[in-house]
Amino acid sequence: MILHDFISYDVLRVIWWALLGGLLIAFALTDGFDMGVGALLPFVARTDVERRIVINTVGPVWEGNQVWFILGGGAIFAAFPPLYAVSFSGFYLAMFVILAALIVRPVAFKYRSKRDGARWRETWDWALFAGGAVPALIFGVAVGNVLQGVPFELTPDLFSRYEGAYYAKFIGLLNPFALLAGAVSLAMLITHGAAWLVLKTDGIVAQRARRIGTVTGFLTMAGYGLAGLWLAVGIKGYALADAAVSNGPSNPLYSEVLRTGSWLSAYSERPWIAIAPVLGFLGMGMALHGMQQGGGGRSLLWSKLGIFGAISSVGLTMFPFILPSSINPRSSLTVWDSSSSHQTLFVMLVATAIFLPIILAYTAWVYKVLWGKVTEADVTDSDSAY
Secondary structure (H helix, E strand, C coil): CCCCCCCHHHHHHHHHHHHHHHHHHHHHHHHHHHHHHHHHHHHHHHCCHHHHHHHHCCCHHHHHHHHHHHHHHHHHHHHHHHHHHHHHHHHHHHHHHHHHHHHHHHHHHCCCCCCHHHHHHHHHHHHHHHHHHHHHHHHHHHHHHHHHCEEECCCCCEEEEEECCCCHHHHHCHHHHHHHHHHHHHHHHHHHHHHHHHCCCCHHHHHHHHHHHHHHHHHHHHHHHHHHHHHHHCCCEEEEEECCCCCCCHHHHHHHHEEEEEEEHHHHHHHHHHHHHHHHHHHHHHHHHHHHHCCCCHHHHHHHHHHHHHHHHEEEEEEEEEECCCCHHHEEEECCCCCCCHHHHHHHHHHHHHHHHHHHHHHHHHHHHCCCCCHHHHHHCCCCCC
């Protein structure tokens, strides 16, 4: 027996779908509060010392947190190559904007305090704001477009073809539902960042973060509920016309896909997935309660649960679809027909089983070493502070 036959092809596909979702959720849970803090920076910190305190709450950890984004991109490339090719070509300009914002962010961290000029530092502060707010917004916009279907089709030789020029496709991404999803994403990560600041700072900075986080938390819950209602009554879902061939070849054109009904029909077919949106609302609601009570640690843990539930609800609602096509539903990519080979998925799983625990252990150790609040003395008396 070949080694990879110990785990069947269909099971490996589901495992990698879950791992990919887990990596993206891990990115939102960790780098999400970095982005939220960046988006909050101009509003919770008024003086230079206050802004340095805010920056130094995430300065030591943002690089490690961003690794989850790189791992997620690598997992898409290796486990679901058609998804990587189709999505990155279709969202080319959007991804360029995200990467530009993420590139500006480390430069701002490194250069912001190299000079004492007020204008110099303020410029880099706004760069940090853009590095947090822009990706948070565009990631949500992308999710909103995926739920509606992306305007691509596959040729008989499996090349992807999009409608319109690049700039037209980018403008097309900014439709009302996608903008709502982007606003929910931004508000959710700002709330997450506020919970982090309540945990890591004291005084006026924590008070401002608590006030803003309370507002954005309510907006997150309201926007999430509105998006669910819109998805139920205003956006058609996708379904396979026949029973899925879960261990067949990776060729989406072999499947017949219908665009009919609602995405939320998945909840009648698999009622257990309702736990995801419940966790989304519960986590965010308890995060708000925690911030109102002044508990930064509890708020952060609850906001993590809320983010986990919200993102999970998207993946579970769409399963087995991962990138539906709005102009040719037959070209839609699913878990069953857009993965790498059986052997590739198995070898990757073995490597992941070895290295992922090491990454998790190292990350936990870093957070343990760097635990505690950031004070004015920490940034004024240390030569290594940002």
